[in-house]
Amino acid sequence: MNIRRIASDALLSAIALTIFIVEAQIPLTFAVPGIKLGLSNIVTLITMYLLSKKDAGAVLLTRIVLGSVFSGNTVALLYSVAGGALAYSVMCLSSSALSEKQIWAVSIFSAIAHNMGQLMVAALVMRSSAVFAYTPVLVAAAIFVGAFTGISAQYTFLRLKNLRLK
Template sequence: MNVKGLARDAVLTAVALGIFVVELQLPALTPIPGVKLGLANIVTVVAMFTLGWADAAGILLCRLVLGSFFAGNMMALLYSAAGGTLAFLTLLLLRRVLAENQLWVASVFAAMAHNLGQVLVAAAVTATPSIFVYLPVLLVSGIITGLLTGLAAQYTVSRVGRHLRK
C-alpha cells in the first residue's frame, strides 16, 4: 500500500471511530441489548465497495479495537468481533453478485449476520442457548438499521466513490 492509500485508510478509520463514539453517546433506542444503529458500518460498506476487501478489513479491525478502548468495554470487543467478522464475510460474498447501485442490499445482510454473531457469542459466553429467542427481534432491528446504513453508504459511494478510488 502506498503512502496515499495509507493516509486515506487512516482518515476513513478516524471517520468510522468518530461516528462510533458519537453513537455511543446516543440514548439507547430500545431496552433490548444489541439493538443499535451501527452507523460506523457505513464506512466499512463504502470501503468494501470502493477500495476492496483488504482496505475494508484493515479499517474495520482498527475501528473495532480502538472503539472498544474508547468505550472502555473489552467484553464488547468479543461481541463486535464475532458480529463484525460474520458481517464482513457476508459483504465479501455479496459483493460478487451485486451491481454498483445495489450495495445497500449487502449492508442489510451484513447487519443480519452481525446480529447472528452477537447472539452466538452471548449464548456461548453465558452458556445459555435460550438467548436465541432474541434473534428474531435483533434481525428486525438489523434489517431496518442495515437498510438505513446501506442507503447512507450508497449515497456516499455515488457522491465520493470516484475520489476515494483515485
C-alpha cells in the same frame, strides 16, 4: 501498498472511529437490549467499494479495537469481533454477487450476519441456547438498521466514487 492508500485507510478509520464514539454517547435504548444503529458501518461499506475488501477489513478491525479501547467497554470487544468478522465475511460474499447500486442490500445481509454472530457469542458466554429466543427480534432490527446504514452508504458512495483514494 502505496502511501496514498495508507493515508486513505487512516482517514477512513478516523471517520469510522469518530462516528462510533459519537453514536456511543447518544443514549438510544430500544425495547430489546443490544440493538443500535451501527452508523460506523457506513464507512466500512464505503471503504469496500471505494478501495477494496482488504482495506475495508483493515478499517473495520482498526475501528473495533480502538473503539473498544476509547469507550472503555472491553467486555463488548468479544461481541464486536465476532459480529464484525461474520458481517465482514458476508459483506465480501454478497458484494461480489451484487452490483454497486445494491450496497443497501449488502448492508442488510451483513447487519443480519452481525447480529447472528453476537447472538452466537452470547449463547456461548451464557452457556444457554435460551438467548436464541431473540433471533426474530434481531433479524427484524437488522433489516431496518441495515437498510438505513446501507442507503446512507449507497448515496455517499455514488457521490464519492470519483475520488482518487487508491
